[in-house]
Amino acid sequence: MIRVLVVDDHRMVRSGVRAELSGAQDLEVVGEAADVAGAVAAVERLRPDVVLLDVHLPAGPDENPAPGAGSGGAQVLARSAALLSADPPVRFLALSVSDAADDVIAVIRRGARGYVTKAISGDDLAAAVRRVAEGDAVFSPRLAGFVLDAFGAGAGEVAAADDELDRLSAREREVMRLIARGYAYKEVAKELFISVKTVETHVSAVLRKLQLSNRNELTRWAAARRLL
Structure with missing residues (x-):
């Protein structure tokens, strides 16, 4: 069973994701969180296999993020860094309405294993969770190019029909x-x-x-x- 934590500040989104994943017999939503503080606490407490993470997550009610701390999703990743390489690791899959390159790159640099938009179907989301749980990187179509460009994949190399x-x-x-x-x-x-x-x-x-x-x-x- 793959244990999933759903992190989003909109209750309807969390409920929708939970409902979409409920039909998958190998996936179990073990918790939810609505802000940065709650997400960090839930990740540490539950140690899920996969965290479905909203990129633009608000800070907790008693928190004042430092300037330049990045989006809420990036903050959760930064504060959960130790668990990314734990045994077993906690893996993060960003789930966002945004397909902006800056948002994609920010969370990938922090350690997210993938990034999908909320236009994804329930079946494809379940498949993405499974792949991330196995250690694969998953991106919605057309977003992979942002990551490849940002990390210099192929920089200076020649295209060739070799x-x-x-x-x-x-x-x-x-x-x-x-x-x-x-x-x-x-x-x-x-x-x-x-x-x-x-x-x-x-x-x-x-x-x-x-x-x-x-x-x-x-x-x-x-x-x-x-x-x-």
Whole structure:
């Protein structure tokens, strides 16, 4: 069972997330928090597997954040830093209405494992929680590029249709680019008008041909070649 803490200052959002995840038999919402102070306390007390974290979270009623402390979500991450590398670790997935690059980068720099917008479906949110719990990085489509740019992925490197890329078929290249950009399998299937099973087959072939282990390595490989 994956234990989830939902952190958002809007009660309706917390209730909605809880309802969306309730249908997943392997996910359990173990608590909620509505501000920075409450979130930090809940993370320390509950030690959840995954924290769904609102980026623009208010401070607690008795708190006055120091200038430059960053968004509420970034503050929670900063104050929970020790738990990010604990055994087992507490992993954070940002869930926000904002898709601004600054917001995305701020929480990723603090240690969040992913960032999805509140436009995400319930099924995709559950899938994102599972992936983060396993240690993967998860981003809504089109947000991965912000992270790659900010961390200099591929900086100064040359884009090339090299021998490795030549191993892939045209369709495998299309699937590879979308997966590397953070698309879920269902999103890739919809984009390319193919089945999810076919997407899975192509991804397996891509990873095998490029001698990569997972989609995180694939993202780094594609970014280094400026293929995103």
